[in-house]
Amino acid sequence: GESVGLHLPTLSVQEGDNSIINCAYSNSASDYFIWYKQESGKGPQFIIDIRSNMDKRQGQRVTVLLNKTVKHLSLQIAATQPGDSAVYFCAENLRLQGGSEKLVFGKGTKLTVNP
């Protein structure tokens, strides 16, 4: 079926610590995954993406890991800052018949960074 889920709905960390947010997906044919950050009152903001031919991708303070064997995705945030407090969504890009695509979003994890 089409489902992308998260293991933890909330995560609280101390400023300066590293954060890890997890996501499970169900469609083994998905070839592209995205992490979004949504701050209160705003639309989702692209953080980082990864294609299925990779298992790791790094950005500025963020790393995404993809384990296709167990259909698991994670977002690591290094030296977490108060500005990182938000809800984080993983999204799975499904390729449909006829060549169309759509994003399926996970439930979201609310990250709270304590000063």
Added chain:
Amino acid sequence: SAVISQKPSRDICQRGTSLTIQCQVDSQVTMMFWYRQQPGQSLTLIATANQGSEATYESGFVIDKFPISRPNLTFSTLTVSNMSPEDSSIYLCSVEARGWNEQFFGPGTRLTVL
């Protein structure tokens, strides 16, 4: 990237009325999408707004309830028709252009139906 604006940013509406939400992009894009985000929930795709043809709706969403227009490559509207309190949500448009990898989202329209 793209700069996306939505109007209105929020509204409070009476049951049985309709509201049209506008989405404007600062550059021509291939794909435009409309999502619903119910309170405390994730995003659910309503439909893909196709330029020059009828929108493609996801399961559970119908044209009579959520008519969509896409008159050109930078603009789309979503109408929430005959509203009920269950339609209270954030409605978001997003865009994707060929050559881009990701979808960019607008700021959303927060709708409350009384």
